[in-house]
Amino acid sequence: MISNQGTIARRPRIATETFGEVVLGDAVRDALGSVLRPFPNPVLDIDRSLARLHAIFAQLPVEQLQTILDFGRHVDTPGVLLVRNLPVDPELPETPVDGEPSTSKRTFVAEAVLLGLSQLLGEPVGITTEKSGRLVHDVVPVPAGATTQTNQSSTVFLNFHNDIVYDETGRYDVSNPDFLVLHCLRQDGDKSAVTYYADARDITRRLPPHVVGTLRSLLFRLNAPGSYVRDVANGTEVLSSPVAVISGPVDSPEIAVSANGVRGLTPEAEQALRDLQGACREVGHQVKLTPGTALLINNRKGLHARSQFFARHDGRDRWLQRTYLRRSLWTIRYRGSSVDRRVH
DSSP, X not given: OEESSOTTOSSOOOOOTTEEEEEOOHHHHHHHHHHHTTOOOGGGGHHHHHHHHHHHHTTSOHHHHHHHHHHHHOTTSOSEEEEXXXXXXXXXXXXXXXXXXXXXXXXXXXXXHHHHHHTTXXXXXXXXXSGGGOSSEEEOOOGGGTTSSSTTOOSSOEEEEOOOOOOTTSOTTTSXXXXXXEEEEEOOTTSOOOEEEEEHHHHHHHSOHHHHHHHTSSOEEEBOOHHHHHHTSTTOOOBOSOBOSEESOTTXXXXXXXXXXXXXXXXXXXXXXXXXXXXXXXXOEEEOOOTTOEEEEETTXXXXXXXXOOOOOSSOSOEEEEEEEESOSGGGGGGOOSSOTTBO
């Protein structure tokens, strides 16, 4: 269920240009499910699987197919697209409690749906410092990460951010994903977890011009992703080169904010960051992801966030799967791995 007025929003809001939705018909869902139920684990032969999934998802009704394709193609399309009534696995094993892939999953409908939608937008890519370079990420609450600003958290509000990538060049906003897809396998037990999306076009319209001007200045340093800080830097901040938070044309801005913290280099910059998070809370769309729904997110047009929720760590917790996507792997070829052509 989608609403533009959320529990963290301060005022009602009606705006459709930055949030889109596709709802598959029952017959389409069932036909897709019948093809995907015997599908093997797609990550075992990813390029062959993507080719097969391309042929399968190309049979979606043309209007819905074009909506998804246009979402990935055009500057002026919504920054987020919800796809509902997708097929699901007949049975699910317990939610992994450690963030690692389940070894008990017997069908791979969820993975095929995730990658089928993903390849309509771009190329799935693995990042060596995120989920060990895997192409399909299991996003679940992990006890050790419950209070962190990472996808393992549950007891804290995960701040508005985009998914960035540590890069030795000092720019964490260059080799980051162009898109990400979140696909729900299991909702949290209390059905309370909410995902938010705030589009940079809405944010800049909401903020005073002088604040936008500050955000467009090279006055900010992004902290590296929480996974990198935790696994590589032993908990120490690893800050980027000075960057602007907002860049690009006024009618199509790009935004870059790290969940793990942004450091303003002046008092005005620190205040602008506070104003930015406040604007996100005011203009953000919200959605409760349920099994059979996927959220397609443009990682450059806006920021996403997640509410806190209660995790029991008992095998029945919230379970999402996620992909990182680049429109092309060519521009990040300098990060290429010798082990896997899709891991950077």
